[in-house]
Amino acid sequence: MTPVRVNRRGLLLGASAGTTVAGLTYWWQAKHANDVPQGSPLAVDLQDLPAGKLLTLNWQDKPVWVLRRSSDEVAALAAHEALLLDADSQHSVQPQACRNRHRSLKPDIFVAVGLCTHLGCTPQLRGADGFTCPCHASHYDLAGRVFKAGPAPANLVIPAHHFASENRLVLGASA
Numbered sequence: 001m002t003p004v005r006v007n008r009r010g011l012l013l014g015a016s017a018g019t020t021v022a023g024l025t026y027w028w029q030a031k032h033a034n035d036v037p038q039g040s041p042l043a044v045d046l047q048d049l050p051a052g053k054l055l056t057l058n059w060q061d062k063p064v065w066v067l068r069r070s071s072d073e074v075a076a077l078a079a080h081e082a083l084l085l086d087a088d089s090q091h092s093v094q095p096q097a098c099r100n101r102h103r104s105l106k107p108d109i110f111v112a113v114g115l116c117t118h119l120g121c122t123p124q125l126r127g128a129d130g131f132t133c134p135c136h137a138s139h140y141d142l143a144g145r146v147f148k149a150g151p152a153p154a155n156l157v158i159p160a161h162h163f164a165s166e167n168r169l170v171l172g173a174s175a
């Protein structure tokens, strides 16, 4: 398995016009199977990924995000939980080890499928405000937890992944 090397400009792969249709299909599969996406392991070196830079990978024809959050951004996740639809991720799809406030294995590294759980559009990062979907204005925080105000019914899906070493992420399989 050849790791993907991330430079300081990040890596942008795979977000395309076909994403919406693929995303819709994927979303229905995830919703009804309630199954954490896994398969086709992809190793990614995160050593040079700076805080605040959103890395988008193309994995199994889906955009998968990797975001390194600052300690302040992680701490801020506690501030708005009354506004969230599923703050504890009880009704959302993620590995069991990511069912925590920051929805991640490591507090700073957030990994998620970059498809809105409403109809599969690709949300956009709005800095510390989280992610906003351009289609019907669903809003997610920096842990991919959806706010009640929008139509999306669940938090962003988190695929299986683990860390082979401090900065080597392996997407697609749990440890």
Ligand code: FES
Binding pocket: 116, 117, 118, 119, 120, 121, 133, 134, 135, 136, 137, 138, 150, 151, 152
């Ligand atoms: S597809 Fe994102 S809010 Fe509708």
